[in-house]
Amino acid sequence: MGATIRDVARRAGVGLGTVSRVLNNSPLVSPATRQRVLDVIAELHYTPSQIARSFALGRTLTISTIAPFFTRPSVVERLRGVEAALAGSGYNLVVFNVETVERRVACFRDVPRRDRSDGVLIISLAPRPVEAAAMGDSGVPVVLVDTFAAGLPSVLVDDVAGGELATRYLIELGHRAVAFIGDPLEDPLTFNFTSSRDRFAGYRRALAAYGVALRPEYECHGVHGRYEARSMARALLQQPEPPSAIFAASDTQAMGVLEAARDLGRDVPGSLSVIGFDDIDVAEYIGLSTVRQPLFESGARGVELLLAMLSGSAPRTPLEYLSVDLVARATTAPYRPG
């Protein structure tokens, strides 16, 4: 434990800088010298101190990810992509989980700083304009995934189009009483900027396109989660004129809807169609119809952008859109009156 570069230099009878050169594969070392140094390194079990190296380099060799990981399975799936794309890059991955407003503020303020991160990836959490501006000034490359902020590059999908896609599908199945369940329109944690909101806009747009009147009592917004969605759906289904189809802004919420239907003995898809969004892992398992977005790929792509920025190239396109697809499975069916 604890041989330093100096020990190696001394033992190899060379200068300190030479050892450093060997370590960094500099071509400016003679083969003989290099070999001697290498031998001593092996002999001493020497490995350079990451931390001293970082200090001297002025780089931390870490990429930080800020996200609400555990409240959203979709984020974990994105993280998978992040991890895969980062493997072998030499960067460590440090994660900051955000589930409260305080933590969000603290992370946005402290993490994107040169002495903490070489690059930052923010997932499913939108910085406010001032925060985004501060990030821009920090000099640390920041990439957003599944969100947007002026001046910061991001990888996203067209959630409005996705919401519209889901809703059109239901309408084309003959449904007219189509309800929506999604996140709160005002959410301090996400600064009111959620993909749910856009999907909701798509929902309304589809309805309008088909001349179906909006019904406020069909529009539900509540804290993200399966249980919350379940109770919203229950209320929805107990209305005098319950919907025949429900579009949930996420698969997690769609699962809550399915539970509510089960609670109330409504057959899915017989008397109720349900569609979600994301296509998380379990969606296939439970046969949930949904709008698929490339979660893994979004994380991987975010890292690619970040790595490119770290090696000097500015992102070509500030906004990069990935595509969404409708995945029809077993929770949607043509409308049947009664």
Next chain:
Amino acid sequence: MGATIRDVARRAGVGLGTVSRVLNNSPLVSPATRQRVLDVIAELHYTPSQIARSFALGRTLTISTIAPFFTRPSVVERLRGVEAALAGSGYNLVVFNVETVERRVACFRDVPRRDRSDGVLIISLAPRPVEAAAMGDSGVPVVLVDTFAAGLPSVLVDDVAGGELATRYLIELGHRAVAFIGDPLEDPLTFNFTSSRDRFAGYRRALAAYGVALRPEYECHGVHGRYEARSMARALLQQPEPPSAIFAASDTQAMGVLEAARDLGRDVPGSLSVIGFDDIDVAEYIGLSTVRQPLFESGARGVELLLAMLSGSAPRTPLEYLSVDLVARATTAPYRPG
């Protein structure tokens, strides 16, 4: 960007050490001086460099976690506990995902070093004796979760007892043709040390206790995963004398079994009982009977041990066992001949 402690000292007209003292809440500063320094700090938007601080301190201020995160939902749930317990401790959480032998070797070798981590948490991956010994020598506190290695403290459950519990339950429901599906007995990634193996031992023990003969054709071991379990289960159910109950060593694998039953039109639990292990999130949703273990808590407890070790106290008990419970849901039922 980039005010240093020296700038602050100069501007406040004090010595460099005084600023450091203020930063570290040393009591050896007069209130007046402290205030002056604080003012300058605010004025300059100064924040100390984490990295320089780490370097001077000789501590990295990070906790590393090594685990196969994405192949096992249970590990993500444990990570949740880790994250929660670490929040507010001042430590950053860096994650090392391991899915190959090479990566495992590299992580075990490189991560537990003073210049990289102040403490290391290893989840669901057992270090080999030599690796464990090296970790012990590194001087970096290491805590294991869901695994074991001589000389290293760990947080686990009694998997043998858990496996026995599950199997006994099936037997007591009247099943005699009880099969097992689990991970490979020889797995280089986990160095043959898996909780699955212990659960399998519990399975055999329960059978023996009831005088039920072991049937090699009922013992399946294959790569961990839903798809693999699905095909193993399919083969199992197509045998001349198919089992009437299956114990899967994890919920993920139990889900594969459920799919296989669906594929072959076997009614669960009518003509096939299925029980899993872990009680991951979706288990409740899909009504899977299982053996519950405290996943979240295991991660949190691991961090607690680690933090205690970091503040000097040796772990009282090298092995800390958490308890398991049987959770009977909708995939198990009494044996019905035919």
Next chain:
DNA sequence: CTGTTAGCGCTTTCAA
């Protein structure tokens, strides 16, 4: 109480 100073281990000039 407070200023000064000596490193922490490495990278990177700058000479030789």
Next chain:
DNA sequence: TTGAAAGCGCTAACAG
């Protein structure tokens, strides 16, 4: 091609 030396920004020991 190589050695020597100057920091990177901070903490902690030491005088005062």
